[in-house]
Amino acid sequence: MNIALIAHDKKKEDMIRFVQAYKPLLSNHVLHATGTTGMRLETETGLSINKHLSGPLGGDQQIGSLAASGKLDLLIFFRDPLEAQPHEPDITALLRICDVHNVPAATNMATAEVLVNGLEQGLMDFRDLYGSEGDVT
Numbered sequence: 001m002n003i004a005l006i007a008h009d010k011k012k013e014d015m016i017r018f019v020q021a022y023k024p025l026l027s028n029h030v031l032h033a034t035g036t037t038g039m040r041l042e043t044e045t046g047l048s049i050n051k052h053l054s055g056p057l058g059g060d061q062q063i064g065s066l067a068a069s070g071k072l073d074l075l076i077f078f079r080d081p082l083e084a085q086p087h088e089p090d091i092t093a094l095l096r097i098c099d100v101h102n103v104p105a106a107t108n109m110a111t112a113e114v115l116v117n118g119l120e121q122g123l124m125d126f127r128d129l130y131g132s133e134g135d136v137t
């Protein structure tokens with residue numbers, strides 16, 4: 001499965017701990033991330049990550065493009081709910097396009113735990129029923 005990992009600056013440590021905890025599982029999947037998140041994750045977990053642009057420079061939109069073209073199966077996005085982001089419209093657009101294409105999206109660690117455990121148990125296999133546009137076939 002294609003999994004995107006994104007964290008705002010104050011949530012990056014949480015993301016690193018999360019990915020370290022689930023490294024054996026996540027290493028079986030194709031991982032994507034926005035620039036800085038991806039760089040930190042590669043350095044600190046040793047996992048191989050497809051790094052896109054940094055979020056404020058268009059990385060959220062690039063991940064959104066994966067979702068729109070049926071190439072994203074799960075989004076884990078640790079947003080900072082306490083700080084305004086200059087690229088807020090991109091963040092909203094990413095979450096919207098995940099809803100349009102039924103891509104499961106976690107915006108905090110508690111939800112991410114549920115989704116990743118579900119992935120491990122095969123609960124995400126319904127994704128195989130979706131076509132390349134992310135629509136039910």
Ligand SMILES: O=C(CO)COP(=O)(O)O
Nearest residue numbers: 034035036037054055056
């Ligand atoms: O801003 C982000 C998501 O909106 C994250 O971008 P970076 O991973 O480049 O810090």
